[in-house]
Amino acid sequence: MTKFALYVPLEAKPGKEKEVADFLRSAIPLVNAEVGTISWFAIQEGPSSFAIFDTFDDEAGRDAHLNGKVAAALMEKAKAGDLFAKMPEIHKLGILADKVQNKSSARVRPAKTPARAFQSSAETAHL
Numbered sequence: 001m002t003k004f005a006l007y008v009p010l011e012a013k014p015g016k017e018k019e020v021a022d023f024l025r026s027a028i029p030l031v032n033a034e035v036g037t038i039s040w041f042a043i044q045e046g047p048s049s050f051a052i053f054d055t056f057d058d059e060a061g062r063d064a065h066l067n068g069k070v071a072a073a074l075m076e077k078a079k080a081g082d083l084f085a086k087m088p089e090i091h092k093l094g095i096l097a098d099k100v101q102n103k104s105s106a107r108v109r110p111a112k113t114p115a116r117a118f119q120s121s122a123e124t125a126h127l
Contacts, residue, residue, distance in 0.1 A: 002038050002055040002100070004062045005093040008074070010050040011085040017048050020083050024050060030069045036061025039100070048085075055095060062092070 012020040024042035031040040031054075038061070040054040052074075056062040065071065078084050 001095070002057055002098055003095050004056040004059060005095050006052070006054050006056075006062065006065070007091040007093055008052040008088050009045075009091075010052070010088055012048040012050065013083060013085050014048070016083050020050055023077060023083065024052070027070050027073065030073070034061075034065055034068055034070070036064045055098070066090070 010020065021042075021044065027040075027042065031037055036056055036058070038055045038057055041052065043051050043053060045051055054065065056065065074088060078087050
């Protein structure tokens with residue numbers, strides 16, 4: 001079971017939403033090279049709200065990720081000040097339980113189109 005996670009909420013500057021989404025998608029090759037990163041998700045929570053959620057089996061994997069290329073690229077973009085409304089906050093989380101389905105082939109590319117982004121809470125309840 002994965003026991004450690006990171007959650008990093010991100011807020012795009014007005015008009016920079018597409019650039020933030022593209023930047024997050026571009027991280028896939030870097031994440032795929034990280035042996036200790038068990039799962040990694042770039043998500044869109046709202047029109048200008050994004051987040052990264054990733055999981056690790058141990059602290060060593062999480063620390064390697066935090067000291068790796070993805071975190072460095074994120075901090076470089078944040079410090080440049082052109083994409084994000086504020087500096088990202090990195091939340092270290094503990095995972096209480098999980099369900100991970102093993103598949104013979106892992107997905108290694110970003111989704112081409114978001115599946116029904118920004119559903120209302122009533123629609124979400126029926127999923």
